[in-house]
Amino acid sequence: MLIANPIKDFYEKILHERVLVLVSLDVDSLTACKILQSLFKCDHVQYTLVPVATKVDLKNAFDEHKEQYQHVIMLNCGGNIDVLDFLQPPEETVIYIADSHRPIDLVNFYCDQQVYVIMKHDDTEEMSAIPEYDALYHEDDEEPASDEESSEEQVAKRPRLDEEELKKRRRRREWEEKRKEILFDYEEFSYYGTSTAFLLFELAWKMSKDNNDLLWWGITGVTDQYQNKKIGRDKYVSSILDLQGHMSRLNHRYEDQDNTTSVNCMKINFEHDLNIAMYRHWSLFESLRHSICSATAFKLWTSNGMKRLHQFLAEMGIPLTQCKQTYNFMESGIREKLSGLMEESAQKFGLDNIKFQSFSAQCGFNHKVCASDVVFAVSSILEDFSSSEDANSYVNFVKALDSLAKISTKQLQSGIDQAKVQLTSMVSNVSTAIEIGQVISYGPFLYTFIKEGMRDYKNFGGAIFLNAFTHHLLHCYLRSLGKSKRDRAKNLPLVVCASHDTDNGVCIITGVPPLAEDSKKNLFGRAFTHAAERINSRIIDEYFDPCTITLKSEDRSKFLDALIAIMS
Structure with a gap:
């Protein structure tokens, strides 16, 4: 159910409860988590944080804690799946979903109990995309006939239908066909809505509990979406103009308190920065x-x-x-x-x-930090594979949260240094892929495979790094082509496959839309699912972004063949 009043229908209901918070592993989710932590600290709300990277993690975390918590908050996870069917929660459990993944699952949206969705009501583009309830759900006493009832013997036993009954069944079939078309159009593309961090910052503002720290986290969440190509320039500009208004209001408040404000308080500036x-x-x-x-x-x-x-x-x-x-x-x-x-x-x-509208922050006499710098740093900490041991997502999650505590923390500077190493590795692999002609046209899309011997190939096991690499590679590859070839190739999306878990023979696959399209809507989520179903291959780890999946390496060739057939 869509929440009409987030303060009354969400926050006030969890004030005196123990809450389980499930957080997806991306920068927008972590900044949203920091805002929620700040609100909980003000009101002494008891909570437990659990990071979840995939749907399997979500299921396991929920099953482990469902007996202890009746109130569950999901940040950037659960919005695009039917959580009642997937999690099978107890009847007394209440789930609140703040998720920027689109499309929102319609069962979550229209469910009248247990599941509550937090969205911006004034976002006309997102709200208009939701199909009407009457177009999806039809109250009719008559159940559709099962396969057993459709046998010749059953048909012979049925009484002859009158004309009115035949018309009724014809209308029912037409309605069901129309419903399938509506659902197909709604679920065809995956994309991103308003930043969850921005959503929770506005919640804090409406409760008069906002400050510069919360604003900075909201800014970082929006910047993460733009920097990682989740939203287009128009949506980014719209969001930051709203954030600029909040910045002016908060700065004016601090100017009035100038004599009592510490020099170590964070100051935020809006500027046209170098991209x-x-x-x-x-x-x-x-x-x-x-x-x-x-x-x-x-x-x-x-x-x-x-x-x-x-x-x-x-x-x-x-x-x-x-x-x-x-x-x-x-x-x-x-x-x-x-x-x-x-x-x-x-x-x-x-x-x-070369320039774009952005925000920077400064604390005391420390050097200025740009919001995009923080996104690079926190992303690199989340996907730190430098350890000789297997990456511990929980440890990385805690480090990333610590790095967001203040812009002057050593953890953040360490993340920036680590981001330089990852970015250097990414650019080196992009250059190699172009030089050796590794990007191949597979008809309806471009394709490349990252072999195990590539430089720092472990980095490709992270969904954030792989997505950034794919976008970087697509831009550079198109630029490397002649004009005639480029005009054809710019309408093609890119699919990248990389080794993910060599011990268990698992690969990770992601796809990004073509550069010719201004929209950030991605058709690969639905296409990947259909391709896997066609070859009877099980998707091992389903990420919350459906355009990134993992499956058995032995099924890769068959999967690509099925994907070509679907998209041709």
Whole structure:
């Protein structure tokens, strides 16, 4: 059921209860979790946090705790599955779902008990996509005939139907066919709605419990969606304009209290920032080398591309020694002019979208941190495979939460350093894949397979890293083609498969939509499910994003053949 009043129908009902919070492993979920933790701390709500990466984890976590908790909150998990059927909760259990995955399962949306969905009511695009109740559910005393009843013997025993009864059954068949069409249209594509962190920040604001820390987490959640290509530019701009209004309101409040405010309080700024990776924590040269916009514009996987990068830096008039110097140690005059110099030179070199609207935060006398820097850092901590032992998702989850506590924590800086290593590995593998012609056209889509011998192949076992790699590879691959081939290929989506668990013979597969489409709607979720059903292969781990799955490596070839047949 859709909650009409989140304060009354959700928050006030859990105030004096013990709550189980199930959190998906992505940055938006963790920032939403931090906001919820802050609210719970204010009101002394007892809760237990459990991280869940897949639907199997969700089922196991719920079964383990369902006897102890009657109130369950799901952050970015459970929204696109029928939780009543999947979890089989006890009758006294109440489940609250705040999930940005779309489409929302219609049973969750229209269920009148136990399951409550938290969504933005003023998001007309999302709400208009929900089919009407009457188009899906039809109250009729007559049950549809079973296969046994349709036998010749049963038909012979039935009394002859009058004309009115025949018309009634014909209308019923027409309604069922129409219902199938509506459901197909609704479930055909998967996409993302409003950030869950933003949703919970607005809940805190309506209860007058918001502050700059909560606002920063809301900003980081929205930035995560945009940076990882989950939402388009229009939705991102719409969200950050709302957040900018909240920033102005909170800053005005602190200005009124200027005499009593500590210097260590976090200050948030809205600005047009450079759209290059972690440049405040890296050198300008390395940041440009490892960002999608500059890598594709200059074709940095080629020697000519590196020459163009050097020409670009020379055009700005910045000495190469300064460009290769860590940002904090660059001359202060260059740092102050950097944004304007880069924007001016970018136009001459076809470097589009070099700047974007963003937020930065500063605490005391520490260096400024951009929201996109935090997304890089927290994502790298969540998918830390550097340990010799198997990655412990719970340990990584706790570290990632700690890194969000303050923008000046050592954990966050460690995450930024780790993100540089992961990004370097990603760009290196993208260059290799293009140079050796690893991207192949499979008819209705492009395809590549990441072999075990590739550099840092363990990183590809993480869904966040694999998704970022796939988007980066698609941009660079299209740029590497000639104009005629590029015009054809830009309408093709990309599927990437990588080794996930070599000991058990499991691979991970993800797909992203073509660049020619402005919409971020992805058809692979439904296509992957149908392809697996066609070859009778079981999807081993189903992620909450249906466009990423894992299955047995031995079924990979048959799965791809089935996918080609479905999409052709």
